[in-house]
Amino acid sequence: MPATNQPRIGGLHLAAALPGAQAVGSRQVRVTGCTCDPRKVRPGDAFIAIDGPQGDDCRGVQLAAKRGAAAVVAERLLPIGATPQFLVEDARHAFGALCHALVGHPTASMPTIAVTGSLGKSAVAALASSIISHAGAQPSLSLGADTCLGSAAAAARWLADTMVSGATHAVVEASGTQLAAGALLGASLDAVCVTNLKADRGHGGQSPDAQRRQMLASLELLAPEGIAVLNADDPDCVRALAERDGPTVTFGVSPGADVSATLVERNASEQVFILHSGADSAAVRTEVIGDAHMQNCLAAAAIGLAYGADLTSIAAGIEAVRKLPNTMRPIRSGQGFPVFLDGARSPAALRGVLETAREVASGRVLCVASLNGETSLESSTVAAALSDQTYLIADNGPPRPGAPGRWFDDRFTALALALAVAEPGDCLVLAGHRADSRIEGLTEHEVVTTLLRQRGAQELQAARAA
Template sequence: MIVRTHPTVVHGTLVSSALPDAQLAGGSDVAVNSVTDQFAAVRPGDAFIACEDAGDVHSAAKAAVARGAVAIVSERFLPVFGVAQYVVDDARNAYSQLCHAILDCPSSQLNAVAIAGGHGKTSVAMVLDSILNIAGRNVATASNQFTRIDAQRSRFVLPTTAPAVAEFMDEALASGCRQAVVELSEESLRNKVASAAEFDVVCLTNLHGDHAEGDLSPQACRDAMATALEMLTPHGMAIFNADDQDSMRVLAEYDGPALTFGLSDTADITATIAEQHTNEQMFLLTAGDETAAVRSKVIGETHVANCLAAAAIAKVYGVSLSDIARGIERVTVVPGVMHRFDAGLGVSVFLDRGTTPIARGAALSTARSVAAEKVIAVVDHACSVTEKLADKTIDTHGLANEEVVTEAVAKVLAALEVSDNKQLRTITEKLTGIALAVMSASEGDVVVVCGLDSRTARQRRVSVSMSEEQLIQNLMYELAAQQKKAA
């Protein structure tokens, strides 16, 4: 549903004005203030979008009219009478168009950025948000992990529906922001939730997803992610990952303004890693003739690449390299990206939520580069990548009854409220696997907890009273106390 985020006199938006190519198949043109694609959410006076991929559109449209819908938007004429019916080529696209029109097209009044790709989107959004704030820009950012409006955490709205994207941009504008950053997943792009938005920068972090979603082929997924470029304004800037072959193939066929980033020598924005340790890394960031030294608490080449993507976007908006460096350095933790835990045990523990082989490989390769001794992987299911890159792999499946760490894990679980027993068992297995890894490690070893929880921050927050990061840190403290007691 559409809800304005600032006071205004609402006169309604003519559906024909928002959808000029639609054919009015019945009734008279109407003005609406709200639209939804969920018939159960329809309120009197709403427009209802009947999407063909959502089930029985005829029954849904009839139910919407019964609830008070005054307009039906569909891809074919439906035998539903007494309301205005608009036939369009693409209902999903029409949904986005109508949402933005009702809110007076807020993206046209913003410097809007879309971040799309297989992975790394949230990291890029987080770093870019930090850079733009350091540079004194009023920015609103909606990502898979957080929503922030002008440096303040806002109501949690995932940019996964057409109303959510439009409302986020409306809220950004109402809050005085001039820039808006939106993370768009492959599914969001397929559903065209932001197709009516105007972006003057689109960044493709990469197109090399390891697996297709649902029944889609890997190529179909890559094609869906590349459609983000279609949302660029006529003079907008596209940003590509020079280290990603699929992105470079798209760039070869792209005829608009473009920048590239990557750790290769051919990129416009590049970097060289000078030092790498378990608690920080230092790299030299180069943009044209300028170079800046950047010290980051988040380690790994993947993080550096994400920083370069954010730097490329910032350069489009004229941010200085010194502000870019300061913005990167201010980000000390990226949730789920080589998140480091330490309780004085002499063992570094990293959480990396990457679930694909490429993501796991990157995390373990980073651990290998900073480990003084062994690399121990903790995974929900062993795979060829962990077996190849780790000295030891602990599979957490079935570890809930492990007795050797019952005391430490039990103390952590005692402070936890979980919504169901199945989830409690899963958490117990994860913590037990981590505890076993830490207890078997020697000083200088690195433990990497790989891809154990790929759900969004909101999903984790709703179902569990404590974040995964808090659980692991508390476990580390309990293990340290247990070790001290034993000594």
């Protein structure tokens, strides 16, 4: 991941960018870039010693000085000769601050919204971007698959480029892992939305509790007048709300939430619900169905309200998003039963998807699911409890002992069998879908569409023969 930031020509005074730093040597140091990788130091760069050398191992800092570092930023004094040093309490925070200073502090003049949480981040970010667009602004959107949050340096450069390109707002999805890596350090966020904190497994070496703490810590990146958008139905968010003094907008079905919704109708093709905010209301019709999607819409609506959008613009922005990455995406090829692609793998996500499937099915619920080996026992137990038939595939290791269900070695075989046995009235959920996965060079949507067409052709031939 990028660990270097090169600014516009001219650079800046390091003491001005890090006003709280203690200078050892000259304070009159001008830097033209920064990096935390000693191999990438260029003459005039500030080298940030993140994590610091251990014991007497100063080779990284010495290499940086040898390559022409104008100064070293560290958490303790290092034996590196005449190179000026700037001592700080937290080198990672200093790196983030310097990355943003070098590109002109883009978040100071371009409202930037971060969306974090255990579930629904991509959907909420995409919906919020659409709402902001329908309110007359020009947002730029970065989802988890993008690389803009690979590091603080990459994030600062992307935000600067986004502002130069004419964007009025930036909306970024931020995972707990990215936040833990310091990807948004140095940014001054205009709003942070926490979708929920239902983490039931860790990521990037972090425990679920550590993930939750990191997501809530993103609120500390808010500007003084920044707005927290919190889930009133989530216990951890409610606790954070009780401790917060700054502006806050809440969403959920709980009484008192600033934005709520009432479901009017739901079937396999669409759902209709009413958005409520105070005395105002607006109807929303979406092709993406399920309680989870309705909750995502509420989170995005709360972001819209925080920016002064009216409910009519918010509803239009939601309805303009016809499909979302890995979120109950319907596959229609003339078959007599609904088929949905969804990215659900965790127990909580699977439960939400399969409960929606049960709601719209008049027959059986069939579930094909690729599950992470480490949580396969919990996830497969949910799948078995809420489905009539399961077709399971273990990723990242074998299934845990005792994991229920029928297990397959590859996803294509499971898909083909489930599609072959599905009948009119059934609902087939293809969970654990990855948008970038390919089967024989085809996307999963293309593979399923092909299999459905083959099934339709065979049924037509059989009918003619009869």
